[in-house]
Amino acid sequence: MTAGLPLERELPDRVGVLVLGSGLAGCAALLAAAEAGQFAVMIEKTGGIGGSTVRSAGLTAFAGTDEQAGQGVADSVELLRQDLLETSRHLADEGLVDLYCDHQLETYRWLTGHGVRYGEVHAASGQSVPRSHPTDTTGMLVKLLKAAGLLGARLLLDTKAERLVREDGRVVAVDVTTPHGPHRIHADAVVLATGGFSQSPELLARFAPQMEHALRAGGEGCQGDGLLMAWELGAGVVDTPYLKGTYGIYHRPHPDEDGTGILAVYKGAIAVNREGRRFVDESLPYKEIGDAALAQPGVTTYQVLDAQVLAQTSDEVPIYDFAGRERAGLLVTADTLAELERLLDLPEHSLVDTVTDYNRRLADGTPDEFGRSHLSGGVGTPFALEVPPFYAHPSGTVVLATYCGLTVDTRLRVLDVFGEPIERLYAAGEVIGGFHGGGYMTGTSIGKSGIFGRLAGAHAAAEESELAW
Numbered sequence: 001m002t003a004g005l006p007l008e009r010e011l012p013d014r015v016g017v018l019v020l021g022s023g024l025a026g027c028a029a030l031l032a033a034a035e036a037g038q039f040a041v042m043i044e045k046t047g048g049i050g051g052s053t054v055r056s057a058g059l060t061a062f063a064g065t066d067e068q069a070g071q072g073v074a075d076s077v078e079l080l081r082q083d084l085l086e087t088s089r090h091l092a093d094e095g096l097v098d099l100y101c102d103h104q105l106e107t108y109r110w111l112t113g114h115g116v117r118y119g120e121v122h123a124a125s126g127q128s129v130p131r132s133h134p135t136d137t138t139g140m141l142v143k144l145l146k147a148a149g150l151l152g153a154r155l156l157l158d159t160k161a162e163r164l165v166r167e168d169g170r171v172v173a174v175d176v177t178t179p180h181g182p183h184r185i186h187a188d189a190v191v192l193a194t195g196g197f198s199q200s201p202e203l204l205a206r207f208a209p210q211m212e213h214a215l216r217a218g219g220e221g222c223q224g225d226g227l228l229m230a231w232e233l234g235a236g237v238v239d240t241p242y243l244k245g246t247y248g249i250y251h252r253p254h255p256d257e258d259g260t261g262i263l264a265v266y267k268g269a270i271a272v273n274r275e276g277r278r279f280v281d282e283s284l285p286y287k288e289i290g291d292a293a294l295a296q297p298g299v300t301t302y303q304v305l306d307a308q309v310l311a312q313t314s315d316e317v318p319i320y321d322f323a324g325r326e327r328a329g330l331l332v333t334a335d336t337l338a339e340l341e342r343l344l345d346l347p348e349h350s351l352v353d354t355v356t357d358y359n360r361r362l363a364d365g366t367p368d369e370f371g372r373s374h375l376s377g378g379v380g381t382p383f384a385l386e387v388p389p390f391y392a393h394p395s396g397t398v399v400l401a402t403y404c405g406l407t408v409d410t411r412l413r414v415l416d417v418f419g420e421p422i423e424r425l426y427a428a429g430e431v432i433g434g435f436h437g438g439g440y441m442t443g444t445s446i447g448k449s450g451i452f453g454r455l456a457g458a459h460a461a462a463e464e465s466e467l468a469w
């Protein structure tokens with residue numbers, strides 16, 4: 001994975017823009033800073049690039065792209081904006097939503113200009129039209145890093161940022177540790193792109209005790225370091241009450257679980273609990289389904305599919321790769337619902353009655369008991385689950401990204417608890433809060449990392465430089 005990357009072993013004493021973290025936010029910031037003519041250096045605390053970005057489903061929410069046009073999808077920036085605000089339950093910072101909307105298409109063109117390619121576009125949570133663009137995340141980061149390397153940027157692995165150093169009111173350096181010991185790197189500006197804290201049980205317990213039974217995924221290095229370093233300088237945090245897990249992951253650690261799970265519910269499946277009963281409107285954002293699932297007895301639930309749902313499998317989009325899961329033995333399969341019920345050890349008649357009732361309501365037009373009228377968001381029409389074989393995917397909730405974090409302004413400057421910028425400190429990606437508010441649209445975590453990372457890198461590069469190189 002490191003072949004051709006602009007790897008550096010020698011620790012610099014002074015750089016222009018210092019980027020902390022090598023997920024998409026960091027890689028976009030590094031390249032943008034290098035393109036702006038700055039000496040940009042990235043440090044990554046683990047031995048490999050990518051953080052949670054390369055463990056995600058790899059979907060980006062863009063509106064107005066070539067892929068959408070090719071598939072005849074009519075989308076617009078205004079519709080994207082409206083969906084973002086509604087999905088956030090109007091709790092998102094409108095300035096950040098506008099920033100995303102204003103810069104998403106140019107960032108898409110910037111990424112594709114650097115060779116990033118997207119596959120077939122799908123609808124997913126919070127999207128009133130299909131706008132989830134799948135891509136190979138590792139390939140994307142490698143392209144950005146190589147392009148940055150050609151402009152002189154450098155990457156140091158196994159180098160952990162420990163503390164931000166502030167002098168005369170501005171951030172001037174970062175203290176780091178390396179396998180060879182501690183070091184201080186001076187910088188004109190610092191971009192925090194250290195990701196979230198899905199791998200920190202302490203921070204999760206502090207902000208989201210309801211996640212006690214959730215599984216944890218995400219980059220191994222995503223432990224909230226950036227949050228803590230910025231807190232020390234008085235940074236504000238926002239959106240912590242809305243930290244949520246993602247529904248659909250296999251219910252226990254499994255070698256063939258790629259960390260994202262599946263969302264067969266968005267292609268027509270239903271979700272049932274261990275009593276064989278539905279418990280939620282399955283068209284809701286998968287964060288909200290995740291909350292509902294965590295509240296079910298025994299926590300584990302089942303997505304129940306029939307052959308019609310399985311037939312919609314896509315090997316391009318991990319969350320819809322039902323056939324791949326079947327091959328990996330992650331689906332329980334039966335010729336009848338009664339047999340499936342028995343294999344899952346559900347109470348007798350429970351699943352059969354649930355599906356019979358679900359199908360009957362669809363046939364005679366009785367409103368769904370949980371208010372489901374579409375398959376995901378406002379897209380797709382529910383259909384009867386009646387074509388054998390039947391399948392069940394034991395599903396839990398996983399914390400992959402944490403969605404809350406530092407307060408920033410629309411220049412991506414980190415703001416302190418009183419709303420004043422902490423000079424020369426920028427942040428982008430998963431480490432920031434304010435953008436998702438109370439809900440989450442698929443593809444906006446990667447989206448905000450790319451869009452805001454690029455902007456943060458450019459703004460950081462525009463700071464007055466004391467560096468001649």
Ligand code: ADP
Pocket residue numbers: 020021022023024025026043044045046049050051052053054159160161162193194195196219220221222223225226428429430431445446449
């Ligand atoms: P984003 O989507 O915001 O880019 P990611 O989770 O993909 O977030 O990437 C964050 C990266 O930051 C991870 O690779 C993680 O290991 C790295 N990281 C976290 N803390 C530190 C730190 N203290 N110093 C350097 N890198 C860090």
